[in-house]
Amino acid sequence: MLPRYYFMSVKIILFGKLAEIAGGSVSVDNVPDTDSLVDLLNKRYPELTTIKYVIAVDKQVITENTGLNKKSMVALLPPFSGG
Amino acid sequence: MLPRYYFMSVKIILFGKLAEIAGGSVSVDNVPDTDSLVDLLNKRYPELTTIKYVIAVDKQVITENTGLNKKSMVALLPPFSGG
Amino acid sequence: MKERKPKNIFVQGPIAASFIADSIQKHSSKTDIGGHSIFLGQVRADKIEGKEVASIEYTAYEDMALEKMYTIREDIFAKYDLTCMHVYHSLGSVKAGEISLFVFTSSAHRKAAIDACEETVERLKAELPVWGKELLTDETYHWKENK
């Protein structure tokens, strides 16, 4: 039997410069955690590796590898420049 | 011969609570310095001794006894409360 | 679960001086206020490689920004004795010389209003997911980064 996450699809939203590279949102399948997500995105969009960003899961910036489920709201955030 | 300051008249301006006691301006004769001025004013307006104030000579707050001449601009300033 | 009702802070386009005046005027009925502190962020016509910034196009991750702002607001109210706080940030295009950020704190005493305003500005610059794309006079652009 396959692990539960196997068919899981996670939607990622991207902002600023990142959205120019990969679009405002992308769907990825089969990513149990944020480390796997980054690996996959880096393969799909090599230019992402050249850009500084943080990842937010459920609107909280994460600082270590974080598990994902199909309800996870994942966002890739380049350096802020509000104000 | 009398000393030069003998006939000297100095005009003092007063503000805030002090003006209520002694008026907005008073003239005093025969005061060679600010210490003499305070002595004279305290005799003329005993209530002044109950009030905190600083003295400005030529628009500068003084912190020690200061000589006066007939061109001196003397002001008695109660605690500031602008803003 | 805690009930969260973040107030919207985003306005489309620049923040007008008349909007700021209205906001100030509304506080005249709050006679327990002794001091207001206001910070305004204005779009600067910075020179970038010989070109000039003509405007900034702001975008935000609005949901997250409003939640963050809610937390910042709660923290600031817990720390300072404030009467009120108002924050507005532009989305979309704001030209050089126009205002894109308006932070307004009020208190009985000046110290709380001033310190709260400064801390709110610093925190929202660091924590709100908002991005400014600087559009240059030659129609190229540059992504701004807060220091």
Place this chain on the structure above:
Amino acid sequence: MKERKPKNIFVQGPIAASFIADSIQKHSSKTDIGGHSIFLGQVRADKIEGKEVASIEYTAYEDMALEKMYTIREDIFAKYDLTCMHVYHSLGSVKAGEISLFVFTSSAHRKAAIDACEETVERLKAELPVWGKELLTDETYHWKENK
């Protein structure tokens, strides 16, 4: 002798929100500005022995205040990288809820504008010979003192 041309800071009566808006609006042509910091002093309806402050009647030793303000302005410009500074203080009657002090500093970067505004407010409260006579609701009065 140094030539001194102190700018007038005194206005008769309260400072209107529309005056503040006009002052902000005038800065939109200065596109080297990135941040404005504003402090507004508002007359508080303080309770004094069961009575309430209805208004403050401001008087000043104007000549000395303008010279002091000139010195403060010079010191602040020497210390901070400011684009401009504007200060207005009321004379005469200002009702509770109305504004009696308006300090406005602008700079390329927020830190200078914010720090300069705060320091200017602190210095003028401590150094300007201005007095507020608080008129109470029962028509008695009380002389205010800055802390």
